[in-house]
Amino acid sequence: GSLVVNYPFDDDEQGIAIYSKSPDDAVFQKLALAYSKENAEMYQGSPCKDMYPTEYFPHGITNGAQWYNVPGGMQDWNYLHTNCFEVTIELGCVKYPRAEELPKYWAQNWRSLLQFMKQV
Numbered sequence: 001g002s003l004v005v006n007y008p009f010d011d012d013e014q015g016i017a018i019y020s021k022s023p024d025d026a027v028f029q030k031l032a033l034a035y036s037k038e039n040a041e042m043y044q045g046s047p048c049k050d051m052y053p054t055e056y057f058p059h060g061i062t063n064g065a066q067w068y069n070v071p072g073g074m075q076d077w078n079y080l081h082t083n084c085f086e087v088t089i090e091l092g093c094v095k096y097p098r099a100e101e102l103p104k105y106w107a108q109n110w111r112s113l114l115q116f117m118k119q120v
Contacts, residue, residue, distance in 0.1 A: 001095035003039075003047040004057045005032035007087045010064035010073040020065035022079065029061065032087050034119050036060030038111040048093035064088065 007028035009020035022028060036042045042060035057067075064070060078084040091105055 001048075001093050002052070002055065002090040003042045003060070003092055004067075004090050005035050005042070005061045005087050006064040006067055006075075006090070007032050007061070008064060008076050008079045010070040010076050012065045012069065015069055015071065017068050018065060019063045021063070024079075024085065025063075027085065028087065031085065031116070031119055032061035033059060035087070035089060035112045035116045038115045039108055041108060042112075051093050 007025075008022045012018055012020035036059055039060065041047045045058055045060055046056045047060075048055060064073070064075065070076075075086045075088055078086045091109065094101075097105065
């Protein structure tokens with residue numbers, strides 16, 4: 001788990017972690033930023049310091065391939081084959097939070113979700 005919005009592309013021709021710009025990179029950055037701006041902890045860029053002390057995402061967003069390379073991922077497949085603009089939203093540092101923590105996740109993300117929907 002982490003706290004970030006990542007956007008295509010998730011892989012590159014070299015198979016390494018490097019920025020892999022899609023033709024619609026500016027649109028994807030706008031969508032990702034619209035979400036992250038409304039989540040203060042996400043937007044600050046380094047929310048999982050205890051688990052990942054060197055991880056930093058400027059403004060809470062990242063190009064997927066720059067973070068880590070994922071060949072054949074659904075996000076890229078949907079974009080390339082169906083023209084679906086998909087981002088991946090990582091909601092927390094803990095991959096499987098306890099049920100009693102779920103209201104905290106809602107409180108941190110409901111404004112982000114509304115802002116994301118407004119981008120339509």
